[in-house]
Amino acid sequence: MAKPIVAVVGRPNVGKSTFFNKIAGKRIAIVEDQPGVTRDRIYTEVEWLNHKFTMIDTGGIEPESEEIIPAQMRRQAELAIETADVIVFMVDGRQGLISSDREIADMLRKSKKPVVLAVNKVDTKEQSPHYYDFYELGIGDPLEISSALGLNMGDLLDEIVKHFPEEGAEDYDEEVMKVAIIGKPNVGKSSIINKILGEDRVIVSDIAGTTRDAIDTPFTDGEDEYVFIDTAGIRRKSKITEHVERYSVIRSLAAIERADVCLLVVDAEEGITEQDKRIAGFSHESGKGLIIVINKWDLIEKETNTMNHFLKNIREELSFCEYAPVLFVSAVTGQRVMKVLEKIKFVSNQHAMRIPTGTLNEVVGEAMLLNQPPSDKGKRLKIFYATQASVRPPTFILFINDKELMHFSYQRYMENRIRENFGFEGTPIRFINREKAGGDK
Ligand SMILES: Nc1nc2c(ncn2[C@@H]2O[C@H](COP(=O)(O)OP(=O)(O)OP(=O)(O)O)[C@@H](O)[C@H]2O)c(=O)[nH]1
Numbered sequence: 001m002a003k004p005i006v007a008v009v010g011r012p013n014v015g016k017s018t019f020f021n022k023i024a025g026k027r028i029a030i031v032e033d034q035p036g037v038t039r040d041r042i043y044t045e046v047e048w049l050n051h052k053f054t055m056i057d058t059g060g061i062e063p064e065s066e067e068i069i070p071a072q073m074r075r076q077a078e079l080a081i082e083t084a085d086v087i088v089f090m091v092d093g094r095q096g097l098i099s100s101d102r103e104i105a106d107m108l109r110k111s112k113k114p115v116v117l118a119v120n121k122v123d124t125k126e127q128s129p130h131y132y133d134f135y136e137l138g139i140g141d142p143l144e145i146s147s148a149l150g151l152n153m154g155d156l157l158d159e160i161v162k163h164f165p166e167e168g169a170e171d172y173d174e175e176v177m178k179v180a181i182i183g184k185p186n187v188g189k190s191s192i193i194n195k196i197l198g199e200d201r202v203i204v205s206d207i208a209g210t211t212r213d214a215i216d217t218p219f220t221d222g223e224d225e226y227v228f229i230d231t232a233g234i235r236r237k238s239k240i241t242e243h244v245e246r247y248s249v250i251r252s253l254a255a256i257e258r259a260d261v262c263l264l265v266v267d268a269e270e271g272i273t274e275q276d277k278r279i280a281g282f283s284h285e286s287g288k289g290l291i292i293v294i295n296k297w298d299l300i301e302k303e304t305n306t307m308n309h310f311l312k313n314i315r316e317e318l319s320f321c322e323y324a325p326v327l328f329v330s331a332v333t334g335q336r337v338m339k340v341l342e343k344i345k346f347v348s349n350q351h352a353m354r355i356p357t358g359t360l361n362e363v364v365g366e367a368m369l370l371n372q373p374p375s376d377k378g379k380r381l382k383i384f385y386a387t388q389a390s391v392r393p394p395t396f397i398l399f400i401n402d403k404e405l406m407h408f409s410y411q412r413y414m415e416n417r418i419r420e421n422f423g424f425e426g427t428p429i430r431f432i433n434r435e436k437a438g439g440d441k
């Protein structure tokens with residue numbers, strides 16, 4: 001099930017960043033510490049009452065000129081409408097209702113997306129003098145909060161999670177391979193899609209009962225069913241160029257959430273950029289399969305080892321996702337483009353692979369014999385038992401004597417042993433360490 005996305009919108013200065021930081025800084029925000037992952041405050045992972053979701057910050061509007069603000073605000077609201085499952089619309093309880101609030105409210109209402117109206121800067125127990133005015137916006141009951149003081153955050157989060165899609169409300173059948181094609185503008189995403197679709201593949205135009213058909217591209221290849229997620233922006237003929245990098249990253253995040261496998265397309269001439277690292281990092285943290293596609297390979301002058309040099313550089317720049325296969329393609333000449341589909345199918349299978357418990361424990365046991373678990377103050381780490389708890393991504397539970405003794409490097413070693421034995425190419429692997437009660441300590 002795709003993790004829901006929540007976006008916060010509102011005019012400048014109502015307190016969106018303060019709110020975001022409050023939520024992100026709280027204990028409810030879980031951010032795994034993975035070395036090498038570029039992070040900034042475009043998104044944060046939140047867990048509330050057993051609901052996990054991604055909250056995105058559509059970002060500050062540069063107060064360049066009075067005219068530019070409404071246009072940017074509209075763009076922000078549009079982006080939230082396109083990408084989010086629930087929108088938090090924030091207004092200022094001190095300043096009260098102003099015309100640009102109405103303008104955003106109109107857009108949100110028309111979108112029919114669930115919207116939670118947050119009246120911010122209510123720092124005391126007293127109601128905002130403007131409280132009842134906000135009913136005029138036609139978005140239901142306003143909820144008063146103070147982002148600065150962290151008041152009523154729980155009520156707001158309760159309200160947000162109430163609007164999430166039902167568990168199991170999936171867009172597509174289990175066997176459909178959901179693929180997000182991500183990457184910077186102009187790297188050749190649509191050229192690759194068109195090349196793949198151009199060959200003998202059937203584009204399925206009518207998938208009944210989904211609202212997603214306008215933005216996705218489902219197709220079949222023989223028996224195999226695929227869907228390219230959120231291709232509307234990519235395939236649109238006349239494109240509105242996404243000037244703000246943040247917006248294009250947010251769009252990628254939304255596509256990644258809904259996908260199983262991500263195809264990160266990179267321009268060979270440009271190499272890996274900060275933006276590529278950011279979205280690859282998100283794919284990794286979201287536990288998706290990942291394939292790196294170096295496109296425009298026709299433009300590179302090749303000497304001996306050119307490919308190896310590239311590969312080395314990619315591994316350095318994207319060290320946290322060494323598992324991702326790399327393909328060198330040209331959408332223009334068609335070189336190796338058909339390998340892309342093959343790889344998607346392969347990675348999708350790896351992502352969903354299950355290892356029988358017996359076999360897994362043989363490998364874990366052997367790994368412990370080859371390289372003794374670490375010890376501290378005379379106490380040695382013991383792994384009693386391992387089991388694969390879930391797929392997509394493959395997640396292993398290790399029953400151990402003491403969590404303190406499990407070091408990152410040993411976990412890494414275990415991961416490598418598991419990969420050597422079973423593959424898992426293209427997918428991240430997760431471990432959960434669980435102390436075994438009453439175990440032999
Ligand atoms: N009193 C009070 N002030 C707040 C509260 N939340 C935010 N502020 C203040 O409001 C101002 C604007 O807050 P920001 O979080 O930067 O607002 P924003 O909506 O992100 O603004 P942009 O980035 O310009 O879109 C800052 O001076 C905050 O300190 C609150 O709950 N109470």
Ligand SMILES: Nc1nc2c(ncn2[C@@H]2O[C@H](COP(=O)(O)OP(=O)(O)OP(=O)(O)O)[C@@H](O)[C@H]2O)c(=O)[nH]1
Binds near residue numbers: 191297329330332333
């Ligand atoms: N030489 C060469 N040019 C390519 C290749 N793939 C794409 N291009 C060119 O690169 C430009 C951008 O290609 P698009 O497919 O539109 O890129 P995109 O990533 O979909 O771009 P956005 O939709 O803006 O994100 C076009 O002029 C393509 O003809 C390639 O493999 N080799």
